[in-house]
Amino acid sequence: MAFAAFSSTTAPSTDPVARRRSPVALFLLLPGILYLVLFFLTPLVSLLLTSFQAPREFGDIGQYDYAFRWQNYVEVVTTYWPHIVRSFSYALAATFFALLISYPLAYFIGVKARKWPLLQSLMLVLVIAPFFISFLLRTLAWKQLFADESFVVQSLKALSLLGPEAHVTGTAFSVIFGLTYNFIPFMTLPLYTTLERLDVRYLEAGSDLYASPFQVFQKVTIPLSMPGIVAGTLLTFIPAAGDYINAGRDFLGGTGTQMMGNVIEANFLVLQNYPSAAALSIILMTVILVIVSIYVKRSGTEELL
Amino acid sequence: MAVGAFADRGADLELVGIEKRFPGFTAIENLHLTIPAGSFFALLGPSGCGKTTTLRLVAGLEEPTSGRILIGGEDVTDQKSFQRPVNTVFQSYALFPHMTVLENVAFGLRRRKIGDPVAKAHEALLLVELDHLAHRKPQQLSGGQQQRVALARAIVNRPALLLLDEPLGALDLKLRRQMQLELKTIQEEVGLTFLHVTHDQEEAMTMADTIAVMNKGRIEQMGEPQQLYELPKTAFVANFLGQSNLFTGPVVSTTSSAIAVDVFGQQIVVPLKRAHRVSGEVTIGVRPEKLTLHADAPTHDSSRNVMGPGKVIDVSFSGVSTQYLVAVHGVGTLVVFAQNVAFGPAAQVGAEVWLSWNVDHGFGLDDDPAQAPRFEADLDTRTIAQQRRSSLITELEEA
Amino acid sequence: MKLSLGKWLLPVYSSLALLFLMIPIGYTFIYSFNDSLKSNITWRGFTFDKWLNVCNVQNGAVCQAFGNSLIIGAIATVVATTLGTMIAIAIVRYRFKFRSQTSLFLFLPMATPEVVLGAGLAAQFLSLGVPKDMLTIILAHTMFCISFVVVTVKARVASLDPALEEAGRDLYGSAWQVFARITFPLLLPGILAAALLSFALSFDDFIITNFNSGAVTTFPKYIYISAARGIPAEANVLASAVFILALVVVVTVQVSGAARARRLAKMS
Numbered sequence: 007m008a009f010a011a012f013s014s015t016t017a018p019s020t021d022p023v024a025r026r027r028s029p030v031a032l033f034l035l036l037p038g039i040l041y042l043v044l045f046f047l048t049p050l051v052s053l054l055l056t057s058f059q060a061p062r063e064f065g066d067i068g069q070y071d072y073a074f075r076w077q078n079y080v081e082v083v084t085t086y087w088p089h090i091v092r093s094f095s096y097a098l099a100a101t102f103f104a105l106l107i108s109y110p111l112a113y114f115i116g117v118k119a120r121k122w123p124l125l126q127s128l129m130l131v132l133v134i135a136p137f138f139i140s141f142l143l144r145t146l147a148w149k150q151l152f153a154d155e156s157f158v159v160q161s162l163k164a165l166s167l168l169g170p171e172a173h174v175t176g177t178a179f180s181v182i183f184g185l186t187y188n189f190i191p192f193m194t195l196p197l198y199t200t201l202e203r204l205d206v207r208y209l210e211a212g213s214d215l216y217a218s219p220f221q222v223f224q225k226v227t228i229p230l231s232m233p234g235i236v237a238g239t240l241l242t243f244i245p246a247a248g249d250y251i252n253a254g255r256d257f258l259g260g261t262g263t264q265m266m267g268n269v270i271e272a273n274f275l276v277l278q279n280y281p282s283a284a285a286l287s288i289i290l291m292t293v294i295l296v297i298v299s300i301y302v303k304r305s306g307t308e309e310l311l
Numbered sequence: 312m313a314v315g316a317f318a319d320r321g322a323d324l325e326l327v328g329i330e331k332r333f334p335g336f337t338a339i340e341n342l343h344l345t346i347p348a349g350s351f352f353a354l355l356g357p358s359g360c361g362k363t364t365t366l367r368l369v370a371g372l373e374e375p376t377s378g379r380i381l382i383g384g385e386d387v388t389d390q391k392s393f394q395r396p397v398n399t400v401f402q403s404y405a406l407f408p409h410m411t412v413l414e415n416v417a418f419g420l421r422r423r424k425i426g427d428p429v430a431k432a433h434e435a436l437l438l439v440e441l442d443h444l445a446h447r448k449p450q451q452l453s454g455g456q457q458q459r460v461a462l463a464r465a466i467v468n469r470p471a472l473l474l475l476d477e478p479l480g481a482l483d484l485k486l487r488r489q490m491q492l493e494l495k496t497i498q499e500e501v502g503l504t505f506l507h508v509t510h511d512q513e514e515a516m517t518m519a520d521t522i523a524v525m526n527k528g529r530i531e532q533m534g535e536p537q538q539l540y541e542l543p544k545t546a547f548v549a550n551f552l553g554q555s556n557l558f559t560g561p562v563v564s565t566t567s568s569a570i571a572v573d574v575f576g577q578q579i580v581v582p583l584k585r586a587h588r589v590s591g592e593v594t595i596g597v598r599p600e601k602l603t604l605h606a607d608a609p610t611h612d613s614s615r616n617v618m619g620p621g622k623v624i625d626v627s628f629s630g631v632s633t634q635y636l637v638a639v640h641g642v643g644t645l646v647v648f649a650q651n652v653a654f655g656p657a658a659q660v661g662a663e664v665w666l667s668w669n670v671d672h673g674f675g676l677d678d679d680p681a682q683a684p685r686f687e688a689d690l691d692t693r694t695i696a697q698q699r700r701s702s703l704i705t706e707l708e709e710a
Numbered sequence: 711m712k713l714s715l716g717k718w719l720l721p722v723y724s725s726l727a728l729l730f731l732m733i734p735i736g737y738t739f740i741y742s743f744n745d746s747l748k749s750n751i752t753w754r755g756f757t758f759d760k761w762l763n764v765c766n767v768q769n770g771a772v773c774q775a776f777g778n779s780l781i782i783g784a785i786a787t788v789v790a791t792t793l794g795t796m797i798a799i800a801i802v803r804y805r806f807k808f809r810s811q812t813s814l815f816l817f818l819p820m821a822t823p824e825v826v827l828g829a830g831l832a833a834q835f836l837s838l839g840v841p842k843d844m845l846t847i848i849l850a851h852t853m854f855c856i857s858f859v860v861v862t863v864k865a866r867v868a869s870l871d872p873a874l875e876e877a878g879r880d881l882y883g884s885a886w887q888v889f890a891r892i893t894f895p896l897l898l899p900g901i902l903a904a905a906l907l908s909f910a911l912s913f914d915d916f917i918i919t920n921f922n923s924g925a926v927t928t929f930p931k932y933i934y935i936s937a938a939r940g941i942p943a944e945a946n947v948l949a950s951a952v953f954i955l956a957l958v959v960v961v962t963v964q965v966s967g968a969a970r971a972r973r974l975a976k977m978s
Contacts, residue, residue, distance in 0.1 A: 031804035038793035038856055039812070045853040046819050049830030056833045107727055114724040123971050127964035131957070132728045138956035139735050140949045141914050142933040146941065147734030147741075150751055190731060210372050211405035213392040215419035215468070222393075225418075229409045240821070248823025251916065256937035267825045267917070274829055274921065284833055287826045298821060 050291075057284035068278030078285045086269050086286060093266040094293065096178070097247035100185035101193075104242050105235070107186070108193040112234070113227075115194075116201030133194050145184055145257050149175055152258070176260025184252035189245065193238040200234030236305050244294055266290050322383030322396070322471035322504060323348045324369065329378035331364055338364040339528045342378070346521075351498055351505040353519035355512060357551065361528040362508045363402075366474050369506065371395045383471055393422070398465035402476040404457045406449035412436070412460050413445040419468040435467035436460075438497070455486040459493075466497060475507040479514060491518055512552050516540070524548045540598075544587055544677045549596050556645045557596040557676070565589060569670070575641035579616045579673065586675030594676040600648040601672040604635065604657050605665040616673065618642065619665030623658045624701050633657075636701050637664055644701035735953065742946035749940020760943040772944045775932035782844065782928060783912040786851035791905045793852075794859025795897070801860070802867040819857045827854060828921030835922065842924030850922045851915060855908040862907060866900025910956075 060073035083090070115133070119126040136144060151158055152174040162168040174180050208230060212222040228235075250267025253259035259268075266286055274283035329342040339361045346352045354362040367373040369380060371392030380388045387395050398419070406415050413432050420428035436442040439459035441452075449457055458478055465473055475494070479487045495518060498505055509515050515522050516536040523533040524547070532544040543549035546557055560574040570589050572579045581595050597616075609617055621639035628651075635647040635658060645666060649657055658664050741750055745757040765773035800806070801813060819827065831850050835842060874896065878888040916930035923931060933945055 026803070027805045031800045031806045034796040034800035034804070035806070035812070038797040038860075039815075041793055042815070042819065042853065042856060045831060045849055046827070049827070049834040050822075052834040052837055053826070053830040056837070107730075110720060111724050111727045114720045118720060123968040124965065127968045128961070129724070129728065131960050131964055132731065134960070135735060135953075135957065136731055137910055137914070138960075139738060139953040140930055140933060140945075142916060142930050142937070143738050143941075143945065143949050144734040146933070146937060147737040151733070151737060153751070187730075187734075190727075205403075205405070207401060207403055207405040208407060210370075210392070211399070211401060211407070212418070213372070214370055214397070214399045214401075215464070216393045216422035217418070218393055218422075219391075221422060226407060230407075232409075244821055244823055248825040248917075250825060251934075254937075256934075267823070270825050270829055271920065274832060280833060280836065283829055287829045290823055291826045294821070294823065 053284045053287055056280050057288050059281040059284075068280070070280055075281065078281045079289070082282050082285045082289070085282075086266070089264055089266050089269050090286075090289065090293075092178075092253075092263065093247050093290070096182050096185060096253070096263075096265060097243050097249075099182045100189060100246045101239050101243045103182070103186040104189050104193040105239060108190055108197055108238065109235075112194045112197035112201050116198045117204060117206065120202075130198065133191050133198070136188075136191055141188065142251060142257075145188065145251055148180075148184055148187065149258055152180055175258055176255075176263065178263055180258040181253045181263045181265075184258040185246045185249060188249075188252065189242040192241040192245070196237035196241060197231065197234040200231045200237075204230055232305055236302060240298060240301070244298070247294060248290060323381070324472055324504060324506065325379075325381040325384075326365070326369075327379045327381065329365070329368060329380070330376045331361075331368060331373065332376045337528055339368075339375075342528075342530065344523065344530065344533075346504060346506060348383070348504050349502055351495075351507065351518060351520050353507045353509060353515040353522045354525055355509055355515040355522050355551070356525035357510055360525045362510075362525050363476060365525075366399070366476055366506065366508045369472070370397055370399050370474055396471040397474060398468050398470040398472075399474040399476060400458075400461045400465050400478045402478065404449075404461040404478075406457055406460055406464070408449055411446050411448060412441065412452070415449065415460060416445075416464045416467050419464065423468070431467055432463075435463040438466070439463045439493070455490070458486075458490065462494070462497075466501060466503070469501070470503065472504045472506060475505060477509050477511075479509075479511075487514070494518065516552070522552075524551060526551075542585060542674050543596075546594060546596075546676055546678050549674075549676065554599050554646055555596045556599060556602070557594055558642060559592065559594045561592050562590050570675070572675075574618075575639075577618055577642075579618070580670045581673040581675045582671055585671075585673065587677035588675055594678055595673055596676065597668050597673045599634070599646040600632070600650075601668045602645065602647040602649075602666050603668065604637075604647060604649060605667060606658065606662070608665050609667050612667075614670055615667045616670055617665060617667045618645070620663045621645065621666065623660050623662045623664055624704055626658070626660055635664075637666060638701050638704060639666075738946050739950045739953070742943055742950045744943050744946075746943045748942065750943045750946065751940065760947050764944050764947050771927070772929075772932060772942065772948060775927040776929045776948050778844070778926060779913050779929040782847050782851060783909045785848050786855055786912045787905050787908040789848075789852045790855035790859050790908045791901060794856045794904060794908075795863050795901055797856070798860050798863035798867055799893075799897075802864055803872075816857050816860050819854055820861075824854070824915075824917040825921075828918035831918070832921040842922055842926075844926050846922045846924070847919055847926060847928065850918050851912040854915075854918060855911055858907055858911060859904040862904035863897065863900045866897050866903075870896055913952075 055072060056070070057078055058072070058074050058076065059070035059078075060075040062069040062071050111133070115126055115129045119129060150156065153159065154173055154175075159168065159174055162174075163170060163172075168174075204227065208226050209222050212226045213219075217225060247265075248267050250265060250271050251257055253263050253265040253268055255261065259265075266289075270283045270286045270290075273279040273286070324344075324346040326342055326344040329339055329344075330337070331339040342361075342365065344365075354365060356362045364373060368375050371387070371390060371394070375388065378388075379386055382396060406412075407418070410418070413429065413436070416432035416435055417428040420431055425431065433442055433445065436445055439462055441456060441459050441463065444452060444456065449460065452460065461478065479490050491514065494505070497503075507515070507519060519536065521533065522536055522539055524531045524539065526547050532539060532548045539548060540552055543552065543555070546555075549555035549557060558572070558574040558579065560572045560579075562570050563573045563578065564571045565583075567583070569580050569582050570586055570593075572581065572593055572595055574595075579595060583589065586593070586595070605619070608619065609615070611617075618639055619637075621637040621642075623635055624638050624644070625634075625636040627634045630651075632648045632650050635649065637645045637647060639645060647666065741753075742760060743756050743758065744750055744753055745755040745759065746752075747754070797816065801809065801816075806812075828850070831846075831853070832842075835846055840846060870893070874892055875888055878892040879885075883891065914930060916928075916934055919928050919931055920934070927935070929945075929948070933941055936942070936945070
């Protein structure tokens, strides 16, 4: 079901349809746009304003006044730079592994399984099946599977692949593992939708023109599935960078693996240090927007937006 | 396949005992075919007859279930398509949408590491008169231009064998004519072996030196276009390559030069050398343009066959000629093409007419009449509809 | 015929990848039958008890949270689907100023990390002095669902041949009749897909909810809170039940779709 959304982000624009100008358009647009202005755009503005707030003089914890305290940004960067670096490097690693795992899977479902529509649909259902069960429970399941007393960890220790004092949970490995696992469907589905439309006659033409199977893959398949690769990596990278469940201490993370999401949550909901949380959010959003626009420009898939 | 060098000339193609089975059906059964180097060979047949499968087998895009494929005497059955000295102009063109026209044309040269691919690609584009569009993307070209790019992309590799999969199918009539001419010219210039697959009999007849008519996975008849048209061997060929009037009846007498067949009480003579079967129940035929209409019963002439009387049930004017449908009691409906040498139709609907044709123009088929269709094969729908209608009318009249 | 490794590598790999995706689901399902005490970590024996008495633990806190999630999901889905469908039709079918800017604006919520969306809304509610409760959760969920509805329905509208609507008008249909009898029925599969997607997104959302829920507990939030002290097996029961229900619905739709495609292929 979710893949319907992703498929359309990669759909070719059918622009040359004759469009009419009509006041009906305004009537159709206005309620939804107004809603998003109220509950998406102005919140971002208030987030920006909050990020410059200063603590109220002689006020209680959590009381701030509007100001232009740009030092908030300096403070959060100096305090939380390891979290910022971790967020983007973990997200990058998870995106890379998710792509590595998803591409062959999506290729098999979208290209090789075309002859068997039933198999194709069933495999797709299995890809989206994780969406049907709580994100948190899935992550907790991994935590328990990787717990120190679990069968997996005990066997690894018995085989001396893991030191006797080593842990799996609470490490960078388990956080990246969790992020990778949780975002595989987000990677696979857009890849599937472009590969499913991939015309195998292009592959045959490549082979006819003396390209070996590897060259066909490199020169024809990859470039033609670029929209899916871009959509999939974005759908993985963006939420992974902002995620704080996998890295959470009660889930797969530990004290040394906290990401930006964790500190934003802690500052906002626990410490009531709203300006720091807001400043971190603004930094996260800005960095993501910059990365996304450079990436989309360089891969030549602007039409995705 | 040699890397870095072109095939120096066209090569023979030999198919030996090819069979291709897909789950549920057999696409090709026991196909033997030799196409000499430098020829322009057309495989003609309706859709689903196995012609495209044959082409894909030669290109290496499918593996035969059994049999061997030889190109220039070398067995290539186990070679993958990228290893074969063969190029294809695909029906859909399959131009890579993410590359410019020039990159498309240079693609094969680069894979084979042939020197100076860009210059050679430009040369090939000049040949098809599209060099000025070299830096466009394929989607920005018209259908005809894309077709020429596909052609350039294939011939730039100087393959020993060039495969054409209905490449003119999507073009309008004028462009088609141009492309047919262009293909012929290129073939004469470059001297490649062409294997052309098409369902368009006119295209096959105008372009090919040799045509093989394919039906249900088998080759029904092979030969020069004119020979196939004048002397079809089977009802399928007789009706797929142009139209035919076919009759069935027993052979009643045989002389040293001809046989006489009884068709519902009318004796029809066919020269012995033009008859594939000479005894028993046979199917004979004559082309519609060979028939002459008569308003009165013609006087007896041993050099002409006469059939009639019949009733004109439809007249349709098409410029150069007029088509008449004549229902003859017991025989069925005959199609007549008459040149419009005088003003106005030679006969009106409902008129009683006789038909005659030169004995030498008839032909006798090789089919077993019990199995062969009497009239319809894969004709155009209009003709089938007309034949159905007229046979209904005849039935009603008889009742 | 050659028996190549390449022929088997991909199917085997794909099966393993799918199996990998199923591991935590299987784990959650199996542990819904665990005869556990307070926390559900070690296997203590098989029982149907948890399935039969889902709401009896902690005075029904799990079911309370589950019910909240259903209510929030239902309301947010209805509102987001309505607003999003209207926008999708406008964008595909009409010309207006700032059309491409509007599309970009609609894409932005999907490109924004949830933690930013959540913190932003929470900052706004805080500065306006709005107390956090069910309403604030619903407002937040509707917001992030709209964009997903727009992209899903937009694809459907774009694939709809405008000639069908023109034919409707040609055959004397008024603007409203054309919409009700032609456009809407043809868009319905897309709208339903969008609604299902919205519900799934809302039902499983934790990050944005966490920032805007105050004292209200949703199903994911319940799990998050309990994660520290142990999650009762009843949570596994509810999650497994939802999983099975969703799976049955989706498999039915997909299989009947595949069967229909095959019938069509046979006909042609």
